[in-house]
Amino acid sequence: MYPDETIAAVATPPGEGGIGIVRVSGPRAVEVVKRVFRPRNSGIDLDMVNKELVYGHVHDLQGGRIDEVLVAVMRSPHSYTREDVVEINCHGGFIPLKLTLETVLTMGVRLAEPGEFTKRAFLNGRLDLAQAEAVADLIRARTEESHRMAMEQLGGRLSGIVTRLQDDLLSLLAAVEAELDFPTDDVGEMDRETLSTRVGDILEALDRLLLSFATGRLFREGVSAVLAGKPNAGKSSLMNALLRWDRAIVTCVPGTTRDVIEETYVIRGIPLRLADTAGLRETGDPVEAAGIERTRRALELAGLVVMVGDAATGVSGEDRELASLVNGRPVVLAINKVDLARPEPAFQELAASLNGCPVVEVSAVTGAGLAGLEQAMVETVTAGSLPGETPLVAAARHARALGRARDLLQAVLARAGEGWPVDLLTIDLREAWEALGEITGSGAGAELIDRIFRDFCLGK
């Protein structure tokens, strides 16, 4: 929002071979990158560099090596944003990319808002008037994308937990505020111990959540990709082939898989949560029916659907039904068992009915076409997410907000113990609540006032 702030984000999706760029823009860009980057040729000073690539390593603040990188410095006004811009080209895939971004963000650099680089380019006169609307469209599209990702993170589990924590904080805050604003009402004073216990509980939950960020679980479990198709199409076989180990049970009996089986899976630096599901069909078996219900739910949350067809049996009514169910979502059509038969032309029509989704011919048994399938999956996942707002960045945003909330709540605990008055504690409490709101998209002052009156009988 403020032009004198330096911002950073991943500027490209982690693409081929795991290369990704962390872009830093603003008056402090060079200064900040200098602190995390060590050029191979120690004689090189980034301050002196312009428009050339410098080879070296990115380090974390403790001096630990993160990644081997190429750094490009572009000086104002000869850069995309017309500000000083430094781009760090990382090579090691998404974990180093994430660490590089996080390290930069610890140095008073703010994570860029969706579309913010382009917005700055426009505000600084880099783009002409005719492009203004395109800039506005971009901001809108990327914001929606970012919200969608927040909701999809862990199938909504993250936002569920955060919403609950935020609600706990709100009710605590409302209790304290009611007491402050209505001292002559018998609201009942909250003693330090109760306050500290309640803050401590929230803090514990936050710590657990942050730990899962730190171990990377949340990243690895990023986008959910669901294998779906009629019974016996070879979904479980494909899952095993993609994972390169026999995770799921494979038999020639249709209806083998009953439950949703999940496994983390990284293709080309993109974290996927790969799920094998029960084949969709009408069934009288209650166990299978329950499995099918789970498949439907998994499909609702899927960031990518890999629809598995069977070349040997051709396109059936069940395939068409599934297609209409997932239409509009990111889909890849994998025609399996091409070692047994040539796919009939009806598969092309099926793909056409799915907005011309990519079609790949594979064989789970021979391994033919698997590389092509991975390629199609990567493209479909990243095409949906515009450059600049990858799952990675969405997650970094969350981790930062959670981290801020934790720091603030720790301050509350410390200050409460030292005997500071409660009106000071509310400053940190309130900011912690707002930090969580950055993830859930709520947290306005009006909610607090509503809660005060909902929970307490106040007034003359």
Place this chain on the structure above:
Amino acid sequence: MEYGAGRYDVVVIGAGHAGCEAALAAARLGLSTLVVTLNLDNVALMPCNPAMGGPAKGQLLAEVDALGGEAAVNTDRAAIQMRLLNTGKGPAVRALRAQTDRRLYMSLMKNVLEKQENLHLQQVVVDRIEVGRGAVRAVVGSCGARFDAGAVVVATGTYLNSRIIIGDLAYSGAPGNQMPAKRLGESLRSLGFSLDRFKTGTPPRVHRQSVDFSRLKEQRGDAELRNFSFISPVKQREQVSCWLTHTGEDTHRIIRDNLDRAPLFTGFIRSAGPRYCPSIETKVVRFADKSSHQVFLEPEGLETLEMYVQGLATSLPGDVQLAVLRSIPGLAKVRLMRTGYAIEYDYVPSFQLKDSLETRAVDGLFLAGQINGTSGYEEAAAQGLVAGINAARYVKNEPPLKLARSDGYIGVLIDDLVTKTIEEPYRMMTSRAEHRLLLRQDNADFRLTEKGRAIGLVDDGRYRSFQARRQGLDDGLRFVKRTLLPVTAELLAGMQAINTAPPPAQGITLAALLRRPEITFRELVFLGASELPSPEVRPLLETEIKYEGYIKRQSLQVEKLLRLEGRLLPPDIDYASIRGLCSEAGEKLARMRPASLGQASRIAGVSPADIAVLLVYLEKWRRSAPA
């Protein structure tokens, strides 16, 4: 028959808390001013509690005072009890509250108006506001008197088309059984304003000699003399007590048995009432698990035996009110003097205002107080002051005074009015101010007196005393930051005695000691510090030192916010045509018409992405505007 009754620069309609401040401000700024009211015996009436101040409201009063308004001084003069609330809860929420002598408050204020140069006070029922070429021209009374006006402030409180409701009885009437303003609302409608309806209520009043005080708990005023005004003339005060009792299951049963006669529950009253001022029947229904609610008896004044029954606002029928009262400990034989009632009234929803309190539709027409959907005397006085100042500035062709949220609760109040949809009578609360540590009662003069001086409302006397206070604070800050206590055996023993750790290795400054939560100036004296700053500046000094870190943090946030406040939005934006705005944001922006990006960002439904889009739009607009 209509006749010319004179010409005034500023005409103020209504002499309640808003009207009085507005009229005084305009007159003190040198403009010929007329204030008209329905009944000259009811200037500055307190139709509800005979009390002023409390959290957020005390801050408002101090701000009115710092800018050169009258309400704080008048409260100090009419107070019969003062208490400092939230003393242990921290500097941001500490607040003074006064019980006042209602009649004394009124007569003192009326006399201030009467004696004010440039100001004329007259009893007139206003029927009509005249507008020509988009600007206000005159005010016309029911007897035909026509007052030409350069600017008009409407501060008619709850009097527009008001209706009083007690049980199944409802009649057209205003607070205290006065007459309502019937035609003025129509006049506003015909000028294009939309009006809506709110409801509020007040409790019964009882005779002091019918109360059994042995069953009640006494609540005395503070021993220490305190005042709202930074230049208060009051040096001593005798204080009267309030008395605390409570409802019980008996009371609640009576209420529940009579809900079929309670207009709030039979659908007889439909308009929204304030959640912070619920009727006793609402409390009993909504918080059914609470077995008891507090009831305060507050004296109405020194020369009356009437007592106000706080906590018992109601519109139940008269017989039920009496039964309810008599079920309360200490009130078994109580004699009712006035029945409680609910009142419904028209107000002008505040999206029709600019942040100067001028209406969007009519130039030179300002609205202040409950007509804007607020409640409370302090909120009214604050708006009246701003409206009076801005009416005067309008006449003098000067830009309006605008206060930011970081300037004071007055800024928060007006900003909320123009950026939020107000769904119940608006009451100020400290939790509405996101930077309340900066908006304390004790620093209102530091925040606003220079502004008041620049406007012309702060006279030399007030200004000199402010300068002295500022000097005292500066000197004091320097002193405590520079003065070192050397480490001696006595100091260490003293620190141990008052339980403060860790002991210093080298000499320690007074400021460093004051930063510890357990240390105040009293402890500094105990530790042997001498030549300390004068007692008057000590509380302020303590706050500034102790909370320095938080104060700095909030100041930094404010600085950032102010940059968005500075980005003004052209008034004629067609929000519907801006690509990239989400549709809800577009509609809200078109309705609220924020003056700046800062205001826009506070409108519910407008997201940071919408602000980014607006920034892009502003840049586009700037570039395509002819140079």
